[in-house]
Amino acid sequence: xxxxxxxxxxxxxxxxxxxxxxxxxxxxxxxxxxxxxxxxxxxxxxxxxxxxxxxxxxxxxxxxxxxxxxxxxxxxxxxxxxxxxxxxxxxxxxxxxxxxxxxxxxxxxxxxxxxxxxxxxxxxxxxxxxxxxxxxxxxxxxxxxxxxxxxxxxxxxxxxxxxxxxxxxxxxxxxxxxxxxxxxxxxxxxxxxx
Amino acid sequence: xxxxxxxxxxxxxxxxxxxxxxxxxxxxxxxxxxxxxxxxxxxxxxxxxxxxxxxxxxxxxxxxxxxxxxxxxxxxxxxxxxxxxxxxxxxxxxxxxxxxxxxxxxxxxxxxxxxxxxxxxxxxxxxxxxxxxxxxxxxxxxxxxxxxxxxxxxxxxxxxxxxxxxxxxxxxxxxxxxxxxxxxxxxxxxxxxxxxxxxxxxxxxxxxxxxxxxxxxxxxxxxxxxxxxxxxxxxxxxxxxxxxxxxxxxxxxxxxxxxxxxxxxxxxxxxxxxxxxxxxxxxxxxxxxxxxxxxxxxxxxxxxxxxxxxxxxxxxxxxxxxxxxxxxxxxxxxxxxxxxxxxxxxxxxxxxxxxxxxxxxxxxxxxxxxxxxxxxxxxxxxxxxxxxxxxxxxxxxxxxxxxxxxxxxxxxxxxxxxxxxxxxxxxxxxxxxxxxxxxxxxxxxxxxxxxxxxxxxxxxxxxxxxxxxxx
Numbered sequence: 001x002x003x004x005x006x007x008x009x010x011x012x013x014x015x016x017x018x019x020x021x022x023x024x025x026x027x028x029x030x031x032x033x034x035x036x037x038x039x040x041x042x043x044x045x046x047x048x049x050x051x052x053x054x055x056x057x058x059x060x061x062x063x064x065x066x067x068x069x070x071x072x073x074x075x076x077x078x079x080x081x082x083x084x085x086x087x088x089x090x091x092x093x094x095x096x097x098x099x100x101x102x103x104x105x106x107x108x109x110x111x112x113x114x115x116x117x118x119x120x121x122x123x124x125x126x127x128x129x130x131x132x133x134x135x136x137x138x139x140x141x142x143x144x145x146x147x148x149x150x151x152x153x154x155x156x157x158x159x160x161x162x163x164x165x166x167x168x169x170x171x172x173x174x175x176x177x178x179x180x181x182x183x184x185x186x187x188x189x190x191x192x193x194x
Numbered sequence: 195x196x197x198x199x200x201x202x203x204x205x206x207x208x209x210x211x212x213x214x215x216x217x218x219x220x221x222x223x224x225x226x227x228x229x230x231x232x233x234x235x236x237x238x239x240x241x242x243x244x245x246x247x248x249x250x251x252x253x254x255x256x257x258x259x260x261x262x263x264x265x266x267x268x269x270x271x272x273x274x275x276x277x278x279x280x281x282x283x284x285x286x287x288x289x290x291x292x293x294x295x296x297x298x299x300x301x302x303x304x305x306x307x308x309x310x311x312x313x314x315x316x317x318x319x320x321x322x323x324x325x326x327x328x329x330x331x332x333x334x335x336x337x338x339x340x341x342x343x344x345x346x347x348x349x350x351x352x353x354x355x356x357x358x359x360x361x362x363x364x365x366x367x368x369x370x371x372x373x374x375x376x377x378x379x380x381x382x383x384x385x386x387x388x389x390x391x392x393x394x395x396x397x398x399x400x401x402x403x404x405x406x407x408x409x410x411x412x413x414x415x416x417x418x419x420x421x422x423x424x425x426x427x428x429x430x431x432x433x434x435x436x437x438x439x440x441x442x443x444x445x446x447x448x449x450x451x452x453x454x455x456x457x458x459x460x461x462x463x464x465x466x467x468x469x470x471x472x473x474x475x476x477x478x479x480x481x482x483x484x485x486x487x488x489x490x491x492x493x494x495x496x497x498x499x500x501x502x503x504x505x506x507x508x509x510x511x512x513x514x515x516x517x518x519x520x521x522x523x524x525x526x527x528x529x530x531x532x533x534x535x536x537x538x539x540x541x542x543x544x545x546x547x548x549x550x551x552x553x554x555x556x557x558x559x560x561x562x563x564x565x566x567x568x569x570x571x572x573x574x575x576x577x578x579x580x581x582x583x584x585x586x587x588x589x590x591x592x593x594x595x596x597x598x599x600x601x602x603x604x605x606x607x608x609x610x611x612x613x614x615x616x617x618x619x620x621x622x623x624x625x626x627x628x629x630x631x632x633x634x635x636x637x638x639x640x641x642x643x644x645x646x647x648x649x650x651x652x653x654x655x656x657x658x659x660x661x662x663x664x665x
Binding site (some may be wrong): 033066068070071096102124127129133136142144146152154155 | 213214215218339345346347348349350351352353354356357360361363364367368370371375378379382383385386387398399400402403404405406407408409410411412413414415416417420421424425427428431438600611635636637638
């Protein structure tokens with residue numbers, strides 16, 4: 001988020017398109033996970049488009065509430081892990097059986113059982129590191145990235161549902177969903193897309 | 195709507211009925227205040243010992259490892275004992291952070307961060323010993339297979355010592371990454387509450403732009419689960435491989451198939467003792483008694499008891515098999531182990547590791563903090579002796595009586611061990627000052643445990659609102 005411009009809850013809504021670059025958001029701020037989960041489910045069922053939901057900790061059931069799919073990063077782990085196994089076995093074969101075979105205690109140059117421990121370690125190492133690299137890439141996380149919280153306290157004790165104000169956005173409906181789920185604050189924000 | 199329901203059946207995981215904001219303040223407040231006098235005292239003691247250890251290491255590398263008490267019969271003793279000891283300590287951290295996560299043990303959230311930090315520092319201490327043992331540590335990178343102009347000369351992939359290189363490197367790397375990924379949301383919290391520009395810059399840099407987005411949380415949660423899933427078999431593999439350094443040799447007392455599970459159990463046992471030692475001090479000094487509660491201590495004592503009993507069972511099994519195998523060398527090694535010149539080390543080991551944890555059968559003792567602290571120290575000592583016994587008593591009298599020998603450590607070796615404790619405690623003390631020792635983000639996620647039941651009305655309420663929506 002590069003500095004959303006905050007307006008008061010009673011501010012007039014500027015017509016969409018006044019600033020071509022900025023999107024407008026309708027935000028409900030909650031103080032506990034149960035309210036935010038219930039409100040998110042209600043918003044999805046009412047057909048609102050989520051910009052995002054900001055949470056101080058992982059709230060279980062939020063994916064279902066928002067209607068987003070489970071992360072696909074498991075595939076990265078699987079493929080990178082398989083690559084790790086392959087690299088380890090191929091490397092050990094190259095070194096021990098191809099490039100410089102040595103007779104060590106009469107063992108087979110390609111001593112597969114003896115190569116399993118390192119194959120396992122490299123599977124874990126490459127699988128794990130690739131998954132974390134993919135996490136950073138897909139969430140655009142990098143050291144020193146500058147962000148400002150969309151609402152103060154979303155990394156502490158506040159939960160914020162951020163709806164996109166686009167098309168025929170039914171503000172009264174959204175406001176009533178937020179308020180009926182004990183929203184602490186209802187805000188209108190405009191700013192660049194996070 | 196949802197109202198908190200207080201469960202009469204379960205104790206809450208965090209005491210004091212705290213709000214989410216209070217959790218942040220309680221944990222981060224410690225980092226934002228000036229360090230206490232106790233911290234400075236501890237830090238100065240630890241760095242002094244570390245300095246002494248560093249001098250010893252410099253001396254023995256400058257002079258050569260002939261400064262040790264080794265001889266032609268006993269070629270491995272103190273250094274490898276320290277290595278196995280420290281690696282073992284690390285295992286409890288991974289058990290708490292990864293295995294308990296997979297088992298959905300929610301109480302782990304208060305202790306996993308510091309236990310993982312302990313793992314990293316223990317692995318750092320462990321890694322130093324093989325490096326020192328090389329005698330020329332600047333050539334340490336020769337253990338890795340890379341194309342070189344010496345032939346190329348490759349390491350021997352059929353040797354467990356090389357498996358160990360890969361196991362320890364992977365373990366250290368994955369533990370560090372797992373720990374850091376777990377830290378990111380908490381670092382973002384510290385960034386957002388930082389008062390000074392400097393603090394904001396440093397924690398902002400480390401927090402990598404985390405903003406609490408649910409779209410990011412969904413990938414984050416899966417990554418965390420995967421890392422836990424990878425770290426779990428990894429931790430078992432690491433100490434299994436360490437045990438194979440011994441078990442694949444032909445030395446009586448080492449050449450046994452029980453070694454991998456026996457070493458893993460011992461590692462978790464010693465690691466839990468060290469977690470108890472550290473956390474009992476941390477919770478007291480940093481006033482985290484509401485987070486690291488007596489119930490946490492109680493549960494850790496139970497785990498310690500289970501693994502202590504497994505270790506005790508392994509001691510018995512080793513003796514049984516030494517007799518049942520009919521191998522006279524194996525049989526003699528074990529009789530010598532208990533009654534020979536180093537028999538006292540065996541009985542120190544048995545008293546510390548088998549007898550001491552038996553107190554934990556009783557709830558009263560599992561909640562008696564001073565007693566637990568003493569017992570945790572006793573177990574730490576016992577587990578160091580376990581490795582010493584396994585290594586030394588198997589080596590000093592093997593097949594040929596003409597080459598039997600004794601071994602006594604030199605002052606240099608003892609001070610190097612002491613120095614590794616200095617390094618360990620220095621790192622831990624710095625950690626509790628600069629990073630949150632409690633994973634408060636995760637703690638917030640379990641706050642409602644036993645304080646409010648699952649919201650049975652939630653779905654009905656949501657449907658009710660949804661049904662009236664205009665599209």
